[in-house]
Each structure stands twice: as C-alpha cells, then as structure tokens.
Amino acid sequence: MSHQARNRLQLKIADIAVALDIADASKRAAVVERYREFLTSDGEPQATVRVEVHEGARFVPLHSGPWVIELSEAHGRLLYRSHYDAGWIESDSGNSFVEIAPEVDIENFLRVLYAQLCLRNGGLLLHAAGVIHDGAGFVFFGPSGSGKTTVARLSLGHTVLSDDLVIVRLTGDVARVYGLPFRGDFPEAPRINQSAELRGLFQLVKAPDHRLAAVAAPEAFARLLACAPFVMIDAARARQAMHICRQIMARAAVRALHFRRDPGFWRVLGDD
C-alpha cells in the first residue's frame, strides 16, 4: 500500500465525496473518530484535501471577539485563514490544502470546503437545525440565538440531523435535506448520516404560543440567504447562491414558526 493510500480517508456528506490526505497519524485518528458515520470508500471524490499538521502554526492573531475565519479569492483560489489553520481551495476543482496546528481539528476548513462544493452541486450549506419526522425533512433556520439548538433538543423523539448546519440540495423536482457531522451547541447529538425530502423551511421566532405564519417571498428569500455561510465572498458566488435559494423555495415553502420552549410545536407542524 502506498503512503498516499495509507494516509487517505474519504468523507461523503450529502452525496459529495472528498478525499482527505492526512499524513499525521493522530490527526487521521481524530478524523476517523469524529466522522466515522460519514467515512466511505464509495464513489469518486470530487475534491482532494491535503492536510499538514505543523506544531506552532499560527495565523490570524487571537483576540477577545468571535472566532475569525477570513476568506478571499485570489488567482483562482479561495484563500482561507483562521487562528490555527490556513489554506486554500481551488475554485474550479475544489482541490485543497490546509496547514493546521495540532491542537485544533479540520472542521472549520471542512465547513468552508463543503459550502463551496454544495454551490457547485446545486445545494446550500445552511445555518439551520434539521430534523426528519415521519420520513420528511424539516429545516429550522435563523440567526444565532433564534432557537435552533432548542428546537433540536425538543425534537429528540425524531431524527435530529443537526442543531447548527444542514445541507439542502436540489435533486430533480425535489429538494433534500442532509445531515452532516458538524455540531453547534449540542455536541452530544449523534452524527446521523441520513437525508429526507424537504417538507418545509421554518424561520424560528420565539413566542408565547406555537403557530405558523406566512413570510413574504422577498423577506423569506433574504432571511434564508443570510443563513448560507461562507459563500457570500464575491458576486458570482452570491448569484449562484441566490439561484439555488430560489430553486429550493420553489420546491418547499418557507414560513415562520412561532414557538415556545416545549415540543408542542410539532403538533403545529404535523397539522400542516
């Protein structure tokens, strides 16, 4: 077996396969542990990521504010920089390189990579909770603090795909929601590699009672777009995201879910 074959893992999220070449054994073991449910030898990878671990790697200086991820486009590459990792993604192929300090994992880089690969594959990575209920996919979106993790925690009788990030992809006449192994504030949630046809997208609104409300199409479109991270880097990517967003909205309605902190909102969704 060659070095490359020994060092290679293949991740498949939302039916998009990516090969990870990781020479560092402990980092490779960490990836196996964290992403076990999403590792596969099936299919041809759409992109290859070379991961190099360097002791003391430091890039964007740490400060007291939120975690920083800097993205910029230059010479056909999307440049990625954060505090302990930096790299690039070739805009055409998706082939990538990331240099990373031992103390952090590659998840932030993978989030950015998958956001790009989704755009190329008619999909969007969305800051949203995803739940499968009676075989149908429900996506709950909104900014931080809107209740995504709360909704996920209140949906434990169902299949919770994520409390933080899901992928929605167009497949023929339908849209599907896919689970992915990235977590927000609900780290104990299982990493479930499942998907379902999308029933609806629900903008979360904390309220005294459970009810569904219509959202005007331009506002729904804008709010959904605002939940698509890592793609508003240039106008071309923004236009592609807008195109996909419209296609998703043509296949599944966007409404506001007014909810309080109990699972009763599922009755409102079930009656829908």
Added chain:
Amino acid sequence: MTTDYPTLHPQVALQTIDGLAVMVLADSGEVLVLNPTGTRIVELLDGKRSLGEVADAIESEYAVTAEAARRDVESFLKTLREAGALLT
C-alpha cells in the same frame, strides 16, 4: 445638476422577487430587501443615467414633486454608498 453617474458596485448581486429587489453585498455578506421605490432606483442605476435623470424618472413615475424625488434619490444613494453598494 450633478455629473455623477451612480453605478452598483460589481460585488453587488441582485434578484427581484415579487417586485422587490433583494440585494447581497458580497463584501460584507449583508442581505437587504429594498422597498418598491428603492427597487426602481436600483433598476435605473445603469451607469448611463445621472442622479438628476434618476430623480426625474422617479418624479414622473411616482407622481411626487421634483424636490421630493431628488431628496429621496439622494438619501437612498447615500445609504447605498455607505453600505459599499455603489461604485461611484
């Protein structure tokens, strides 16, 4: 009359939905929904019309006074400029 020919910045992406423009400012990631007048003003920003010509069009299409049209267009363009959505 100004000689300014306002134009949207190339980093702006637009999509009109149900008659309202949704604007993405790719530099900041900000997403804005424009009102009907803002949507019309943005449609008129083709780089060939001066601020005065845009205001003239708004005056005639919305049946407002020339002064009100000019004031509204200037105010809206100032907002766009501050958001980084204008090239000039």
